[in-house]
Amino acid sequence: MAKQRVKERTPRYSTAEHGEVVLYQSHDGTARLEVRLERESLWLSLDQIALLFQRHKSVISRHLRSIFSSGELGRDSVVAFFATTAADGKVYSVEYFNLDAILSVGYRVNSRTGTQFRIWATSVLREHLVRGFTANERRLRELKQSLRLVEQVFDHRDVTVMIAASNPADRQSVCQMIVNMINERN
Incomplete structure (x- = not known):
């Protein structure tokens, strides 16, 4: 083929x-x-x-x-x-x-054609594996970046939740700050 x-x-x-x-x-x-x-x-x-x-x-x-x-x-x-x-x-x-x-x-x-087929199929398979590995590497990097972002948001959220819990009047502004922080990172 x-x-x-x-x-x-x-x-x-x-x-x-x-x-x-x-x-x-x-x-x-x-x-x-x-x-x-x-x-x-x-x-x-x-x-x-x-x-x-x-x-x-x-x-x-x-x-x-x-x-x-x-x-x-x-x-x-x-x-x-x-x-x-x-x-x-x-x-x-x-x-x-x-x-x-x-x-x-x-x-x-x-057969000669069978040999040509195996060479072709092996090269296609190798190419797909390499492309898949590269794509997975990229996805893994993106996932790690997203995880870091989530960790940062959670760190800030814990602090802001403590602030909001200590002063219920500031709850709305703290929630808005969290939303703004998430939007800035996206």
Whole structure:
């Protein structure tokens, strides 16, 4: 998938019965796939997965059986049947596999395309982890700053509450001072 691009002529179309379909074609032209986007996932048939990884359907089926029997993925959560029109014009119920299953097969299949897929998937995963770590670091810094602000407000609040408790007539001005202090820091 690292060397695939969206085909420019008809990149996307949508139909009521098929959801959104995206057309992908590899740079060398050997793989052209109509990828189904539905239920917040990407779906490929067994034939499409075999084409994607340039392996026979029996090899892909064997990997999928192994994935399901090992408990790596639950069949019910990654398989769906969609009505698909075949070359003969008839509509068939075809088994499709979601992105989780496709990724699992990609990490098992032994082909040049499989190797390219693993390199691509690993780099994407690494990038997401690094970005996530960086974003979490930033959020942690912001959280620490907010915590310091809250601590300062509580320190001031304790003092002002003691003042307000000692002199009930000043209660309104003390409350307004707290509100102003919070607003200044935001």
